[in-house]
Amino acid sequence: MTLLLDDVTLTYEDGGGRLTALDRVRLDVPAGTVAAVVGPSGSGKSSLLAVAATLIAPDRGRVVVDGADTAALDRGARSRLRRERVGIVFQQPNLLPSLTAAEQVQVMAHLSGRPAAAARDRARELLAAVGLAGEADRRPHRLSGGQRQRVNIARALMNDPAVLLVDEPTSALDHERGAAVLDLLVGLTRERGTATVLVTHDREHLARADRVLTMRDGRLTGA
Numbered sequence: 001m002t003l004l005l006d007d008v009t010l011t012y013e014d015g016g017g018r019l020t021a022l023d024r025v026r027l028d029v030p031a032g033t034v035a036a037v038v039g040p041s042g043s044g045k046s047s048l049l050a051v052a053a054t055l056i057a058p059d060r061g062r063v064v065v066d067g068a069d070t071a072a073l074d075r076g077a078r079s080r081l082r083r084e085r086v087g088i089v090f091q092q093p094n095l096l097p098s099l100t101a102a103e104q105v106q107v108m109a110h111l112s113g114r115p116a117a118a119a120r121d122r123a124r125e126l127l128a129a130v131g132l133a134g135e136a137d138r139r140p141h142r143l144s145g146g147q148r149q150r151v152n153i154a155r156a157l158m159n160d161p162a163v164l165l166v167d168e169p170t171s172a173l174d175h176e177r178g179a180a181v182l183d184l185l186v187g188l189t190r191e192r193g194t195a196t197v198l199v200t201h202d203r204e205h206l207a208r209a210d211r212v213l214t215m216r217d218g219r220l221t222g223a
């Protein structure tokens with residue numbers, strides 16, 4: 001499995017006690033598939049993504065990303081794994097206002113120490129893949145909301161991640177643009193063989209996923 005969470009429990013400090021945000025969660029996502037996660041607010045969806053992204057270590061259980069058991073890695077190796085093998089797409093694109101679309105994407109390769117010339121070509125290729133070949137030199141204020149989210153997706157793909165973690169990617173978009181962004185995510189998952197986890201409130205997205213899982217009070221069901 002490209003992404004595996006096995007018997008994962010995560011608690012947070014809560015006043016004098018502990019709040020269980022993830023309760024013995026098992027999730028395995030094969031390459032080239034989309035697992036959608038639905039659930040009410042506060043049920044643990046963001047915590048699930050944070051643990052899968054290796055941003056938070058669980059109290060218990062295993063998180064295996066692209067074959068690597070993340071508990072066995074030191075901090076440096078874990079951040080390298082996150083940078084190089086995990087793509088993260090959150091609700092708001094958070095683009096840097098002064099950079100063009102191509103530069104936003106290129107920056108990711110720079111952070112991983114990849115050569116600039118190759119990164120420039122790759123950034124343009126990815127922007128073309130998300131339908132923004134003509135917008136590569138535009139800064140965010142000259143892009144629509146849907147286009148900004150596409151730049152966000154291209155940026156997450158820059159390092160060819162094995163795992164793509166996506167949190168409500170269409171919440172800021174109208175229906176048509178949201179549908180186009182979803183098409184793109186599903187298509188890229190299949191083409192590039194990523195293991196994609198998609199947190200969504202949108203029922204229409206669920207039909208496109210390979211599996212739909214429900215999170216409730218930290219328990220994940222439907223696997």
Ligand SMILES: Nc1ncnc2c1ncn2[C@@H]1O[C@H](COP(=O)(O)OP(=O)(O)OP(=O)(O)O)[C@@H](O)[C@H]1O
Pocket residue numbers: 012013014019020021039040041042043044045046047048
């Ligand atoms: N850093 C934290 N410290 C303490 N409690 C937290 C922390 N982060 C989340 N929680 C609690 O953990 C539970 C799960 O939260 P989480 O954000 O994962 O849910 P969610 O399903 O993503 O919610 P939403 O859809 O509103 O984003 C909630 O009860 C939340 O209040």
